[in-house]
Amino acid sequence: MIKTTQEQTGLQSRLNVPFMELKNEHRLLREQIRSAWEAALDSAAFVGGGAVEQFENSFAQFCEVKHAVGVANGTDALLLALKALGIGVDDEVITVANSFVATAEAIVHAGATPVFVDADPKTYTIDINKIEDAITPRTKAIIPVRNGSISVYHLYVVRVEKGKRNGLQEYLRENGVQTGIHYPAPIHRTPAFSRFHRQSCPVAEDHAHKILSLPMYPEIERLQVEYVVKLVKDYMQSTA
Numbered sequence: 001m002i003k004t005t006q007e008q009t010g011l012q013s014r015l016n017v018p019f020m021e022l023k024n025e026h027r028l029l030r031e032q033i034r035s036a037w038e039a040a041l042d043s044a045a046f047v048g049g050g051a052v053e054q055f056e057n058s059f060a061q062f063c064e065v066k067h068a069v070g071v072a073n074g075t076d077a078l079l080l081a082l083k084a085l086g087i088g089v090d091d092e093v094i095t096v097a098n099s100f101v102a103t104a105e106a107i108v109h110a111g112a113t114p115v116f117v118d119a120d121p122k123t124y125t126i127d128i129n130k131i132e133d134a135i136t137p138r139t140k141a142i143i144p145v146r147n148g149s150i151s152v153y154h155l156y157v158v159r160v161e162k163g164k165r166n167g168l169q170e171y172l173r174e175n176g177v178q179t180g181i182h183y184p185a186p187i188h189r190t191p192a193f194s195r196f197h198r199q200s201c202p203v204a205e206d207h208a209h210k211i212l213s214l215p216m217y218p219e220i221e222r223l224q225v226e227y228v229v230k231l232v233k234d235y236m237q238s239t240a
């Protein structure tokens, strides 16, 4: 029997699309990772050592800079950068309200005060026109973050018309598609950081109710992408 285009592409049948699936990628890299891990075990160099030095040199070259320093994680990188600049108690550091909480954590950990600035409605990065209002004599640095932004490839964030985001998320879930929200509240609206709330951030607050992160990872299959696109279209059309 001849299959229709829809049957061939599988768009009629339910697919499971995890938000993040790294197993296929790990399968491809398994031998490389295993031999690097075994070399580290053999040399018992777990902190610093030849492999870290090699990585630092390659990464510096890749970034076209003179030096790179390997650290344990992104939060440490932010904290150490602030400390290297001598930032601490009585200092203020400006950052964007809709970043990941690690940005604010590092500022507080350094002893300084985070000052949150609203997001730009188009780019979703820090609104450069609102930075000046946040500058005081205590301002020592600005951390403009790209990670929570719509234009960055680590998350595929879409903005859904007001009131439809949760419905779309539920519809996708019912159809086997996992999604995420990055992030459900701007940092100054979280209990841990509300005491730092100074400037109003209406754009970041509005976006928090509209954003939805769709599945995206290197090994996602074309069929899965098409399936998600079709579901999003169907939902938006049926609720228009």
Ligand SMILES: Cc1ncc(COP(=O)(O)O)c(C=O)c1O
Residues within 6 Å of the ligand: 072, 073, 074, 075, 076, 099, 100, 102, 103, 145, 147, 148
């Ligand atoms: C914007 C941003 N900054 C900092 C971090 C912290 O990185 P790590 O989890 O490696 O400490 C993250 C982690 O997701 C992040 O998204």
